[in-house]
Amino acid sequence: MTLLRPVLVAVALIALWEAVVWLGGVPHYILPPPSIVAQEFVGRGDLLAEHAAWTLIEIAAGLVLGVALGGATALAMARFGRLRAWGMPLMVISQAVPVFAIAPLLVLWLGYGLASKIAMATLVIFFPIASAFYDGLRRVDPGWLDLARMMDAPPLSVLLRIRLPAALPAFASGVRVAAAVAPIGAIIGEWVGASAGLGYLMMQQLARGQTALAFAALVVLCVIGVALYFLADALLRRAMPWVPHAA
Amino acid sequence: MSSVTAAPAGASTGHSREGQARQAGAAVRRTAIAAPAIRLRGGRVLFEGTALFDGIALDLPAGRTTCLLGPSGVGKSSLLRVVAGLLAPEPGATLAADDGMPLAGRIAYMAQTDLLLPWLDVLANATLGARLRRDPAAHAAARQRAAGLLQEVGLGERLAARPATLSGGMRQRVALVRTLVEDRPVVLMDEPFGALDAISRLQLQDLAARLLAGRTVLLVTHDPLEAARMGHRIHVMAGAPATLDAALELPAAPPRDVADPMVLATQAELLRRLAEATAA
Numbered sequence: 001m002t003l004l005r006p007v008l009v010a011v012a013l014i015a016l017w018e019a020v021v022w023l024g025g026v027p028h029y030i031l032p033p034p035s036i037v038a039q040e041f042v043g044r045g046d047l048l049a050e051h052a053a054w055t056l057i058e059i060a061a062g063l064v065l066g067v068a069l070g071g072a073t074a075l076a077m078a079r080f081g082r083l084r085a086w087g088m089p090l091m092v093i094s095q096a097v098p099v100f101a102i103a104p105l106l107v108l109w110l111g112y113g114l115a116s117k118i119a120m121a122t123l124v125i126f127f128p129i130a131s132a133f134y135d136g137l138r139r140v141d142p143g144w145l146d147l148a149r150m151m152d153a154p155p156l157s158v159l160l161r162i163r164l165p166a167a168l169p170a171f172a173s174g175v176r177v178a179a180a181v182a183p184i185g186a187i188i189g190e191w192v193g194a195s196a197g198l199g200y201l202m203m204q205q206l207a208r209g210q211t212a213l214a215f216a217a218l219v220v221l222c223v224i225g226v227a228l229y230f231l232a233d234a235l236l237r238r239a240m241p242w243v244p245h246a247a
Numbered sequence: 248m249s250s251v252t253a254a255p256a257g258a259s260t261g262h263s264r265e266g267q268a269r270q271a272g273a274a275v276r277r278t279a280i281a282a283p284a285i286r287l288r289g290g291r292v293l294f295e296g297t298a299l300f301d302g303i304a305l306d307l308p309a310g311r312t313t314c315l316l317g318p319s320g321v322g323k324s325s326l327l328r329v330v331a332g333l334l335a336p337e338p339g340a341t342l343a344a345d346d347g348m349p350l351a352g353r354i355a356y357m358a359q360t361d362l363l364l365p366w367l368d369v370l371a372n373a374t375l376g377a378r379l380r381r382d383p384a385a386h387a388a389a390r391q392r393a394a395g396l397l398q399e400v401g402l403g404e405r406l407a408a409r410p411a412t413l414s415g416g417m418r419q420r421v422a423l424v425r426t427l428v429e430d431r432p433v434v435l436m437d438e439p440f441g442a443l444d445a446i447s448r449l450q451l452q453d454l455a456a457r458l459l460a461g462r463t464v465l466l467v468t469h470d471p472l473e474a475a476r477m478g479h480r481i482h483v484m485a486g487a488p489a490t491l492d493a494a495l496e497l498p499a500a501p502p503r504d505v506a507d508p509m510v511l512a513t514q515a516e517l518l519r520r521l522a523e524a525t526a527a
Binding site for chain 1: 328331333351352354355356358360362364365366375376378379380381409411429
């Protein structure tokens with residue numbers, strides 16, 4: 001039933017959409033009915049797959065880089081007090097700059113290819129990872145730290161063997177948020193200037209009145225987002241078997 | 248009560264070092280490094296602006312178990328944390344070992360909560376100290392020692408279990424083993440048997456008393472029977488700011504039998520002192 005319910009809701013909404021378009025006489029270039037969008041998947045499947053691959057590469061590379069950089073930053077700030085004092089304001093300022101605003105700059109600096117999109121995605125992912133992980137590293141049971149102190153544990157050992165595993169659930173929440181926002185970075189990058197990718201395909205087809213194909217690209221993007229979230233969730237659960245129901 | 252002698256608090260300060268060594272007996276030589284006597288003077292700790300204790304004096308004779316009894320919230324755990332060096336008393340206090348060496352690195356500490364790491368299994372938790380210190384040789388030795396002790400506390404079949412799958416009593420046993428595996432001359436324990444049922448409590452007291460022989464131990468407890476079985480010296484801590492009464496000194500070696508008339512008499516005396524302290 002739990003699986004059936006969202007499926008039923010989706011089917012009902014799609015049926016409603018179809019009905020509204022046909023009964024209301026909405027032009028297809030404004031709102032294409034689901035049946036026409038579905039036809040695009042059959043007819044232009046290879047085109048969609050080609051552009052989806054580009055976007056997927058951008059997102060995946062952004063995720064890897066963003067998670068690595070965000071994780072390393074959080075660890076370094078937890079380990080070195082001076083870095084924390086200087087790094088924290090910088091991190092907050094970096095987040096206050098809207099990603100939309102620097103997208104044209106990144107394209108200017110890094111070109112129309114993959115690099116600027118990966119940089120965008122990395123930027124979007126970096127902050128949720130760094131802030132969630134750093135929070136987790138700081139909010140460790142003080143009793144554990146007392147115990148480690150009485151055991152004469154060196155600071156690096158405390159960081160890697162107590163703080164790090166203790167902060168993994170917080171890190172996981174950061175990764176889930178990151179997985180959800182990662183496509184945003186890539187798509188914005190593609191809108192500003194690109195020669196491939198689902199965001200580029202959408203802009204191009206909308207300009208030509210090929211709204212149905214743009215919708216199909218949007219559906220693929222949704223699937224990628226949802227798949228990423230569940231993949232990240234499954235991996236994180238497996239990595240932390242001691243955390244009950246890491247939802 | 249003839250077997251129970253009340254000595255004034257701080258009486259052990261009058262003892263010569265040789266006297267303490269003689270008291271501790273052969274057991275002292277069982278630990279690699281001789282257990283020092285510890286002396287705290289002028290301990291003052293504030294909690295939210297009011298003094299938990301002010302100018303408290305505590306003596307832990309070498310190789311002996313000192314028990315600290317008292318009502319909840321009186322400051323027993325804080326006093327233990329001061330001795331551990333985890334809680335800094337107000338300036339003016341002195342805490343020192345009689346051998347003149349620093350205390351750091353010589354203390355094993357068992358807190359009131361088990362503090363097991365949920366991502367490590369039972370054996371890894373019991374050998375946490377060696378893991379954190381990154382000493383492979385010591386780690387191997389600790390594993391062997393821990394496995395044996397875990398067997399003794401009835402967890403021999405659960406070495407690979409995660410803490411979440413254990414009962415509160417089992418978790419406390421792992422924490423006890425972790426403390427004993429540290430093999431330090433000074434051991435500070437905060438209600439180490441609180442989560443256990445009556446029978447396992449007695450069994451673990453026996454085991455702990457055997458392994459703690461010759462070490463300088465401070466044992467915080469709620470249980471007068473536990474103090475009467477385990478302690479060479481027993482203080483009741485009471486009042487606000489809290490003070491220590493004159494210690495009860497028990498001559499026989501722990502663990503003492505529960506049916507021993509002296510143990511029962513001590514328990515009755517401690518209950519009387521506790522009731523008095525609570526009433527005051």
